[in-house]
Amino acid sequence: MRGTSHVAATLAMVLTAAAGPTAFWQSKPESSLTVIIAEVPGDTHTPVTITGPDGYRVDITKTAVLRQLEAGRYTVTAETVSNPLGDMTPQLREKVVDLARNDHQGVAFTYQFEAPALSPVGAPDAYAIQTGTPTNPVRWNPCSTITWGPVLPLPAAEEQRLTLAFAKASIASGIPFRRVAPGESAQVSVNLTMAPGDRVSGEGEMYFSDSGTGRTIADRGQISGVIGTETSDELREALYLHEIGHVLGITHVPQDDQVMHEVVDESDAKGFAIGDTNGLRLVGAAAGCLDTPLGAKEVRGTLNGSTLTVTWFQPASQPPVVKTTLHLTNRTALGRASGEPAWDKRFVGAGAGPREASATVPANVCDPGISVTIAATNANGTTETPVVLSGCPK
Numbered sequence: 001m002r003g004t005s006h007v008a009a010t011l012a013m014v015l016t017a018a019a020g021p022t023a024f025w026q027s028k029p030e031s032s033l034t035v036i037i038a039e040v041p042g043d044t045h046t047p048v049t050i051t052g053p054d055g056y057r058v059d060i061t062k063t064a065v066l067r068q069l070e071a072g073r074y075t076v077t078a079e080t081v082s083n084p085l086g087d088m089t090p091q092l093r094e095k096v097v098d099l100a101r102n103d104h105q106g107v108a109f110t111y112q113f114e115a116p117a118l119s120p121v122g123a124p125d126a127y128a129i130q131t132g133t134p135t136n137p138v139r140w141n142p143c144s145t146i147t148w149g150p151v152l153p154l155p156a157a158e159e160q161r162l163t164l165a166f167a168k169a170s171i172a173s174g175i176p177f178r179r180v181a182p183g184e185s186a187q188v189s190v191n192l193t194m195a196p197g198d199r200v201s202g203e204g205e206m207y208f209s210d211s212g213t214g215r216t217i218a219d220r221g222q223i224s225g226v227i228g229t230e231t232s233d234e235l236r237e238a239l240y241l242h243e244i245g246h247v248l249g250i251t252h253v254p255q256d257d258q259v260m261h262e263v264v265d266e267s268d269a270k271g272f273a274i275g276d277t278n279g280l281r282l283v284g285a286a287a288g289c290l291d292t293p294l295g296a297k298e299v300r301g302t303l304n305g306s307t308l309t310v311t312w313f314q315p316a317s318q319p320p321v322v323k324t325t326l327h328l329t330n331r332t333a334l335g336r337a338s339g340e341p342a343w344d345k346r347f348v349g350a351g352a353g354p355r356e357a358s359a360t361v362p363a364n365v366c367d368p369g370i371s372v373t374i375a376a377t378n379a380n381g382t383t384e385t386p387v388v389l390s391g392c393p394k
Ligand SMILES: [Zn+2]
Pocket: 204, 242, 246, 252, 262
């Protein structure tokens, strides 16, 4: 039973009633509430409670889609959480949602460190944005963990210093970092060379791509450095902080009391100064999430001749899904070819809830080399979900 077919529901009721005098029809509740919880630094548990009609109560700690809800008023509450880096408060403590029948809504929770560790050093406006402008900087999605890892194994002490530097960057920006497990590829690769000498030098880069929606979001970074074996712990840590600053999207300032001054010195190991921190907040959690859509659920495709009918459930996303398209990708020895068959009946696939759409597809759609996905797009980008096909010729 799909929520949109009121006519079918009425018909089913008549048929059921005709089956016997005691039969009655009760439709399953079809509303949903998606609770999006931003990832936060330090593997912190972020408990969120949802209460609703008839004593409904659910406790979650990460993004969840609550299905088959009765219509009514729901209250979603989040609390302050603690981790070794400090206390984090949700930017929104409580949200009341009135769900109608066949209604699909979403709420999002982000967290920030209660008092960003502002070093008293320097001027508040001593920062510079690397790409874009202070009001529209190119930045990462601060609500999703960024992974980092060394290209080659590092001395244990260097690992520790880098871990500390990433933790300081988390506190200043609100962005969670995680060191990758062995064998896992990292979004930010760290390539350090230890060399004789009393100097350090390095480079930090942020890479970004246009998601096809006009918004450019950082998705990869690189830190490289040459570390003199006779340099102090403080100078090394200062260099790591500086390069992580570049990776997060801030750049050089003339003020030499800031970590983002072109030349680092031992005093910068104290941590990001006021100007640095204000720059990092413009590219960090305080600037808001840049989430792409949550993936579609229960995606099924039924082939009938050359018509493929796809049904799915699109969870509510923030920002909302504006378009869902059908993708066919064929990987062959010669490379990769993809097609985008148009949905029939001008289906646009916007919004959330149960969805159904049909398209005329090529005869080879069932070939093992072809992958079929649906791609949900919002203002921040696209999320693809595989379509499980049935009805293929045997
Ligand atoms: Zn630099």
